[in-house]
Amino acid sequence: xxxxxxxxxxxxxxxxxxxxxxxxxxxxxxxxxxxxxxxxxxxxxxxxxxxxxxxxxxxxxxxxxxxxxxxxxxxxxxxxxxxxxxxxxxxxxxxxxxxxxxxxxxxxxxxxxxxx
Amino acid sequence: xxxxxxxxxxxxxxxxxxxxxxxxxxxxxxxxxxxxxxxxxxxxxxxxxxxxxxxxxxxxxxxxxxxxxxxxxxxxxxxxxxxxxxxxxxxxxxxxxxxxxxxxxxxxxxxxx
Numbered sequence: 001x002x003x004x005x006x007x008x009x010x011x012x013x014x015x016x017x018x019x020x021x022x023x024x025x026x027x028x029x030x031x032x033x034x035x036x037x038x039x040x041x042x043x044x045x046x047x048x049x050x051x052x053x054x055x056x057x058x059x060x061x062x063x064x065x066x067x068x069x070x071x072x073x074x075x076x077x078x079x080x081x082x083x084x085x086x087x088x089x090x091x092x093x094x095x096x097x098x099x100x101x102x103x104x105x106x107x108x109x110x111x112x113x114x115x116x
Numbered sequence: 117x118x119x120x121x122x123x124x125x126x127x128x129x130x131x132x133x134x135x136x137x138x139x140x141x142x143x144x145x146x147x148x149x150x151x152x153x154x155x156x157x158x159x160x161x162x163x164x165x166x167x168x169x170x171x172x173x174x175x176x177x178x179x180x181x182x183x184x185x186x187x188x189x190x191x192x193x194x195x196x197x198x199x200x201x202x203x204x205x206x207x208x209x210x211x212x213x214x215x216x217x218x219x220x221x222x223x224x225x226x227x228x229x
Contacts, residue, residue: 004159035219040125042206043160043219090159104150105217107159 002027004108006091011113013085021076021111023091030096032074033105036060037088046089049074078113085115118143120209122220129197130228137192137223139207148210149190151181154222155203163205166190177201202227 004025013019035043045058049068063082078085092105121140152160164175171183181192207220
C-alpha cells in the first residue's frame with residue numbers, strides 16, 4: 001500500500017543534541033511538508049519542498065533544517081537552536097507542485113519528540 | 117489578520133446524537149476549505165473539501181459540511197454520531213492564489229455511550 005512512513009513513532013533526546021526525524025513516501029508525490037503540532041495550536045508549517053533539491057521555510061523554520069535529495073525522502077533535523085522542540089511532528093505530501101484542489105494533503109502518522 | 121477559527125476546543129455528545137462543529141475564516145475571497153480528522157497519536161485524514169458549486173458537501177464516514185459565504189463559515193455536521201467518531205477535527209483553508217494550508221486549532225470530540 002502506498003503511504004507516508006514516519007519513523008520512529010517516539011523519540012527521546014537530551015537537550016543540546018540534534019535529532020533527525022525520518023519521512024519517506026512511496027506515493028510518487030512531488031511536494032512534501034513538515035508540520036509541528038502542539039496542544040491547542042493546531043498545525044504550524046515548518047518547511048516544505050515542491051521538488052527535489054529545493055525547499056522553502058514555513059512559518060516556524062527557526063531551529064530546524066531539512067533536505068530533499070530524493071523525491072521519496074524529506075528528513076527534518078531539529079537542532080539544538082530550537083528552543084522548545086518537544087512536540088508532535090507530522091510529515092505530509094501532495095501529488096503536485098503548488099496547490100491543486102483535487103490533490104489535498106496526505107499525512108504520515110507522526111513522530112512524538114520529547115527533549116529533556 | 118487572516119485566520120481560521122474553531123471556537124469550540126472540546127465538544128461532548130451522546131452516541132446517536134447530532135453533531136455540528138464550527139469553523140470560521142477571515143479571508144477576502146472564498147478560499148479552498150477542508151475538514152480533516154485526527155485519531156489520537158495518528159496523522160490527519162481528509163473528511164471533505166469545498167471550493168465552489170453546491171454549498172453542501174458530502175464526505176466520508178457520513179459527514180457533511182455547509183459553506184455559508186455570508187457568515188464566512190464552513191461547519192461540519194453529522195446526523196448521528198458513533199463512538200468511533202471520537203477524535204480531533206481540524207478545519208483548514210487554502211487562500212485563493214496560494215498553496216499554503218492554514219489550519220484551525222482543532223475541536224476535540226468526545227462521545228458518550
